[in-house]
Amino acid sequence: MLKVENVTKYYGDFLAVDKLSFTVKPGEIFGLLGVNGAGKTTTFRMIMGLLDSDSGSVTLNGKPIDYSQTDYIGFLTEERSLLTKMTVREQCLFFGTLKGMSREKIIERLQYLLDKFEIPEYIDKKIKELSKGNQQKIQFITAVLNEPKLLILDEPFAGLDPFNVEMFKKEIIEMAEKGSMIIFSTHRMDHVELFCKKLVVLLRGKTVISGYLSDIKEQYRKKNILIKADITKKKLEKIDGVTEVIEKADEFEVKIEDKNKVKNVFDVISKTKNVTKFVVEEPSLNEIFIAKVGENYEK
Amino acid sequence: MRSKLNYLISISLNRKIKTKWFVAANVILCLIIIGLINIDSIITAFGGDFNQTQKVYVIDNTEHSFDLFKEQLKISSQAVNQSEESSYELIKYDKTIEDAKKMLEEEEKNLSMVVVFDKSEENVLDVQVITKEYMDMIDTQLVNNAINNTKVALAIYESDISMEDINKIYSPANIERVYLDEDKNSQDENMEIIMTTVFPIIILPFFMLSIFLIQMIGAEVNDEKTTRGMEIIISNVSPKTHFFAKVIAGNLFVLLQGLLLVIFGSLGLFIRKLIGNNNIVNGITNEVGSMISDLLKNGFGDKLIYIVPLTLLLMILTFIAYSLLAGILASMTTNIEDFQQLQTPIMIISLVGYYLAMMAGVFEGATFIKVLSYVPFISAILCPSLLVLGQIGIIDVFVSMILIIITNYLLIKYGLRIYKVGILNYSSAGLWKKMFKALKN
Numbered sequence: 001m002l003k004v005e006n007v008t009k010y011y012g013d014f015l016a017v018d019k020l021s022f023t024v025k026p027g028e029i030f031g032l033l034g035v036n037g038a039g040k041t042t043t044f045r046m047i048m049g050l051l052d053s054d055s056g057s058v059t060l061n062g063k064p065i066d067y068s069q070t071d072y073i074g075f076l077t078e079e080r081s082l083l084t085k086m087t088v089r090e091q092c093l094f095f096g097t098l099k100g101m102s103r104e105k106i107i108e109r110l111q112y113l114l115d116k117f118e119i120p121e122y123i124d125k126k127i128k129e130l131s132k133g134n135q136q137k138i139q140f141i142t143a144v145l146n147e148p149k150l151l152i153l154d155e156p157f158a159g160l161d162p163f164n165v166e167m168f169k170k171e172i173i174e175m176a177e178k179g180s181m182i183i184f185s186t187h188r189m190d191h192v193e194l195f196c197k198k199l200v201v202l203l204r205g206k207t208v209i210s211g212y213l214s215d216i217k218e219q220y221r222k223k224n225i226l227i228k229a230d231i232t233k234k235k236l237e238k239i240d241g242v243t244e245v246i247e248k249a250d251e252f253e254v255k256i257e258d259k260n261k262v263k264n265v266f267d268v269i270s271k272t273k274n275v276t277k278f279v280v281e282e283p284s285l286n287e288i289f290i291a292k293v294g295e296n297y298e299k
Numbered sequence: 300m301r302s303k304l305n306y307l308i309s310i311s312l313n314r315k316i317k318t319k320w321f322v323a324a325n326v327i328l329c330l331i332i333i334g335l336i337n338i339d340s341i342i343t344a345f346g347g348d349f350n351q352t353q354k355v356y357v358i359d360n361t362e363h364s365f366d367l368f369k370e371q372l373k374i375s376s377q378a379v380n381q382s383e384e385s386s387y388e389l390i391k392y393d394k395t396i397e398d399a400k401k402m403l404e405e406e407e408k409n410l411s412m413v414v415v416f417d418k419s420e421e422n423v424l425d426v427q428v429i430t431k432e433y434m435d436m437i438d439t440q441l442v443n444n445a446i447n448n449t450k451v452a453l454a455i456y457e458s459d460i461s462m463e464d465i466n467k468i469y470s471p472a473n474i475e476r477v478y479l480d481e482d483k484n485s486q487d488e489n490m491e492i493i494m495t496t497v498f499p500i501i502i503l504p505f506f507m508l509s510i511f512l513i514q515m516i517g518a519e520v521n522d523e524k525t526t527r528g529m530e531i532i533i534s535n536v537s538p539k540t541h542f543f544a545k546v547i548a549g550n551l552f553v554l555l556q557g558l559l560l561v562i563f564g565s566l567g568l569f570i571r572k573l574i575g576n577n578n579i580v581n582g583i584t585n586e587v588g589s590m591i592s593d594l595l596k597n598g599f600g601d602k603l604i605y606i607v608p609l610t611l612l613l614m615i616l617t618f619i620a621y622s623l624l625a626g627i628l629a630s631m632t633t634n635i636e637d638f639q640q641l642q643t644p645i646m647i648i649s650l651v652g653y654y655l656a657m658m659a660g661v662f663e664g665a666t667f668i669k670v671l672s673y674v675p676f677i678s679a680i681l682c683p684s685l686l687v688l689g690q691i692g693i694i695d696v697f698v699s700m701i702l703i704i705i706t707n708y709l710l711i712k713y714g715l716r717i718y719k720v721g722i723l724n725y726s727s728a729g730l731w732k733k734m735f736k737a738l739k740n
Contacts, residue, residue: 012729045530045723048534049534050530050533050534050723051723067535067536067537070534070535071535073534075530075531075534077527077530077531079527080526080527081526081527081528081529081530081531082526082528083522083523083526083528084526085522094310095531095535097303097306098303098306098307098531098532098535098536099535100303142531
């Protein structure tokens with residue numbers, strides 16, 4: 001299990017990460033979210049031991065992470081971290097050997113992964129000759145080459161088309177099913193909703209949301225109601241507890257301030273004719289993120 | 300971790316050696332070195348009038364000038380060519396100046412000259428030197444010198460001094476050197492003159508290799524930094540391992556390159572021996588050859604037994620110092636352009652050492668140069684030079700070695716702290732503050 005406990009990091013007087021805590025168990029996919037400069041990359045660097053924290057601790061299976069454990073960790077950085085003058089084979093041999101893998105094992109894994117990502121013909125191409133998307137694939141391959149127990153992915157989907165995003169997602173889910181602990185950061189909330197059970201949202205180094213996704217949504221009092229009925233926007237806006245009404249093509253999206261206010265809306269709608277839809281929805285993570293980060297931004 | 304260190308060293312070396320540019324650069328270096336060693340043979344291979352004797356037609360209107368001039372020209376020619384053979388053939392010309400001019404004009408090559416000696420009431424001797432075209436510099440100097448000596452000799456002769464006595468006057472004096480200091484001898488004195496010329500040639504490869512070393516480490520560290528490959532590398536091996544891998548690989552590379560330069564030089568000498576070395580071009584090649592043989596004659600071979608190992612050891616220690624410094628500076632920079640600016644002062648320091656080594660023979664006993672010979676980074680250039688010249692002793696060389704070992708220890712101890720922070724730093728903002736903070740930690 002990866003345990004990050006009360007980790008704090010300052011750059012001079014600037015607080016980059018403030019008392020951050022979370023755990024990731026084998027088989028879990030953990031999301032680290034935040035706007036630019038929130039402290040995500042600093043957190044990853046502290047987990048990888050590239051930066052020392054000012055206080056707090058990071059342990060993997062009860063031991064502080066050091067170079068005796070890095071062979072079991074995979075790391076994909078936000079920026080391209082490939083030696084572009086090397087060929088794909090040379091690059092993978094280089095990083096794979098640094099992970100303590102044998103040459104034969106590296107080549108075997110590389111060929112398997114290149115086939116899986118449908119780019120076997122690039123094995124002897126120089127990295128600088130590849131497109132941005134294919135470079136990202138190679139970077140991902142170098143991160144998972146050693147079948148890591150802990151996989152850290154900093155913005156893994158950057159620069160990828162939807163088709164390749166699907167490929168990556170499939171591979172990440174597969175690795176989690178095999179028991180890897182996976183942490184990743186992204187700006188795309190839909191990706192987090194798709195496969196993260198747990199997450200932390202950072203804002204200027206401080207934790208603003210933390211926990212299981214289902215609990216976070218549950219705790220978030222605001223709900224959305226989708227309505228199809230013979231009713232006007234004005235009438236909906238007058239209901240107690242309604243904060244916003246969005247008129248769509250053939251329905252209304254009604255946002256309420258608290259789930260207890262659903263009854264108020266239902267009472268009005270039940271007296272209306274031609275009701276064909278009344279669905280109470282959990283808010284999207286994107287909404288929660290904007291709401292929470294927005295609140296804290298103002299503070 | 301040791302296997303990862305070995306792997307990083309092999310990767311660094313392969314990235315440098317297994318490239319077509321390394322092969323191409325060494326092929327070019329090999330050709331240049333072999334060419335320089337055999338430059339005289341190359342020049343003669345393309346043809347020219349190198350072996351032709353210059354004919355000097357003398358119209359002597361003074362009776363005695365021909366014999367005196369012949370003797371003086373022979374002495375001058377032998378001194379320059381370091382050979383018993385004179386490259387001039389003197390012919391007494393009995394016809395008129397006009398006939399002589401006509402003869403020169405009819406010649407296809409510019410290989411003859413006419414020298415006309417006339418008596419002068421005011422100046423003892425009036426002389427005309429007639430050639431078809433320009434004379435070369437050496438001929439001009441030799442002939443002018445011989446003419447001036449002829450004038451003096453003629454004046455002496457006319458003062459009723461016999462020709463035998465005149466020759467005695469012009470023969471070199473027997474000089475016996477006496478040294479009150481028992482440690483001094485004529486061998487060292489000769490060596491001083493010889494080393495002033497030869498040493499810069501011997502030390503040049505060291506200067507060249509230290510620049511190769513600095514550039515190699517700087518380029519590699521910056522390549523890994525700018526591509527962010529460094530993050531993955533440092534997440535798998537410690538900065539210490541990475542630092543030592545770069546230093547060791549850099550030093551192995553320069554040692555290999557140095558060895559290749561020695562092989563190229565030996566190959567050049569072998570080819571020179573093979574083709575027989577008909578030394579036709581007078582000047583540099585002759586001078587260097589004779590200087591080396593003089594060095595060996597003067598007991599330089601005995602001195603080599605301790606000078607070579609000491610010099611090599613000092614050079615290796617200095618290479619290590621340069622590589623440590625290059626690694627530290629490269630970690631502080633964020634791109635190769637910044638590093639190139641930082642490496643300029645190091646190169647200038649090395650260049651200063653090189654020039655001081657050349658001047659050591661001229662400014663004998665200069666305290667300034669002697670003190671600088673202890674200074675790490677330039678001691679490897681200065682110490683061997685001063686040791687050969689007898690200006691410092693073996694103990695001074697050992698002091699220089701101890702100083703460079705201490706420098707290397709300090710560079711490792713404090714430089715590693717900077718390296719750890721520097722290699723993952725991508726911003727030049729507050730750089731010095733970060734580095735000083737790293738030093739304190």
